[in-house]
Amino acid sequence: MAISRADFSALSGKLPPQNLDAEKSVLGSILLENNSIDEVADFLHPSHFHADANQTIYQTILRMNERGVHGIDPVTLAEELDKQRKLEDVGGVPALLEILDAVPHAANVRYYANIVREKWIQRTLTQVCTEVLRDCYEGAEDTEDVLQKAERGIFQILEEQESGHKIAMDEILLDTLARINDRVGKEGTISGLPTGFQDLDRQTNGFQPTELVILAARPSMGKTAFVCNLAEWISGPGQTGVVIFSLEQSKLEIAERFLCIRARLDGHKVRKGLLDEPERQALVTAADELSQIPLFIDDQPGRTVGQIAAITRRLKRRRNIGLVIIDYLQLIEPEDKKANREQQIAQITRRLKGIAKENSLPVIALSQLNRGVELREDKRPRLADLRESGAIEQDADIVMFLHRPDAYNPEDRPGEAEVVVAKHRSGPTGIVTLRWRKESMRFEDFVPYAGAAGHGGF
Numbered sequence: 001m002a003i004s005r006a007d008f009s010a011l012s013g014k015l016p017p018q019n020l021d022a023e024k025s026v027l028g029s030i031l032l033e034n035n036s037i038d039e040v041a042d043f044l045h046p047s048h049f050h051a052d053a054n055q056t057i058y059q060t061i062l063r064m065n066e067r068g069v070h071g072i073d074p075v076t077l078a079e080e081l082d083k084q085r086k087l088e089d090v091g092g093v094p095a096l097l098e099i100l101d102a103v104p105h106a107a108n109v110r111y112y113a114n115i116v117r118e119k120w121i122q123r124t125l126t127q128v129c130t131e132v133l134r135d136c137y138e139g140a141e142d143t144e145d146v147l148q149k150a151e152r153g154i155f156q157i158l159e160e161q162e163s164g165h166k167i168a169m170d171e172i173l174l175d176t177l178a179r180i181n182d183r184v185g186k187e188g189t190i191s192g193l194p195t196g197f198q199d200l201d202r203q204t205n206g207f208q209p210t211e212l213v214i215l216a217a218r219p220s221m222g223k224t225a226f227v228c229n230l231a232e233w234i235s236g237p238g239q240t241g242v243v244i245f246s247l248e249q250s251k252l253e254i255a256e257r258f259l260c261i262r263a264r265l266d267g268h269k270v271r272k273g274l275l276d277e278p279e280r281q282a283l284v285t286a287a288d289e290l291s292q293i294p295l296f297i298d299d300q301p302g303r304t305v306g307q308i309a310a311i312t313r314r315l316k317r318r319r320n321i322g323l324v325i326i327d328y329l330q331l332i333e334p335e336d337k338k339a340n341r342e343q344q345i346a347q348i349t350r351r352l353k354g355i356a357k358e359n360s361l362p363v364i365a366l367s368q369l370n371r372g373v374e375l376r377e378d379k380r381p382r383l384a385d386l387r388e389s390g391a392i393e394q395d396a397d398i399v400m401f402l403h404r405p406d407a408y409n410p411e412d413r414p415g416e417a418e419v420v421v422a423k424h425r426s427g428p429t430g431i432v433t434l435r436w437r438k439e440s441m442r443f444e445d446f447v448p449y450a451g452a453a454g455h456g457g458f
Contacts, residue, residue, distance in 0.1 A: 038310045039110045170292075217381070218373060224257065232295075243323075
């Protein structure tokens, strides 16, 4: 059972670590400049505040921001708190005005937020230690249980410390290359964001700003490899930046995919470390090229749509990214955990569409298919095969399925892949055939003979 704040104070004899001035400075910065919330929302949570009133105020600001409320100030905030019957609990309007006056400008909001978060980590650490001390002094019979409890608590704190993790590709590649060593221009006249695949560009006219694109497939069809191919092309010189939210695979795994795609190397050999000198040099060359493109990978699990939105807005302002990729939809943490699954997915897809519109860029979200496709003789996916298909199909501007016939029958069109455009709000539907190079995880423009080369990235 978790120790209460009162128990902690009694056992420790001191007030828990806190910095109420920093807490007020965070809130004041946001009230002074609403965009400041994008600087902190992805790593600062209401529970990180020590004062109950500050927790309530920050939680209310987050909810207002997620609803798209513009102009969050002491007046609108007071009205929202009053609706929740919490205005007096936080000290009324005078307390909100005092918070606003706590900072002269919002430039240091991230610095203040880090102080708040560090104090929360210190409080959590002292609480874990206090619980262990209490268990020991109360004569816990099972020492192994006490040790495991301490280990779990410390591990959770270490995971929190990782929230300042690297997402820039040039930083990630150093770790990726180390892990591998341990094992031994726009073309055409399309109006949207070019995919690098000529037939797909002709089918979709490119991905348009504000579009929500769903890419769905059964497991092992190559969904992640496909979007990595898209990202490698789209983030090339003279084009635009891409951010990938990888909720399933680590950033090192994703970066390794990029290296194999870029260097045209056999991914199995890279994983085994069976590389000769020319292949190792190809990896170094690929890493040098990839480190120079505006590509970002966020692999923090359990991201909410609010956190994804905050990171996207920040990267849009600072690095002018032009595409968001989410791998995958069903792993996004729902904001309302009490709602049923269909309602949660509906809320998530609606908010993803809002991110696309707000930032004027396409959002590609990968999605799962249900098992119904496996039971049919015709394995090509349909809209009805989408999990929670109602909400996804309704909110998406484009729904595409990735299908490889040889995944079911090795003799059926080996090395070919289909992108089935099943829904296209602004254009035609149809099937685009691509070449699939399984060893190097590359999709290429289809040419009906094995030696043909597709698009080469940049």
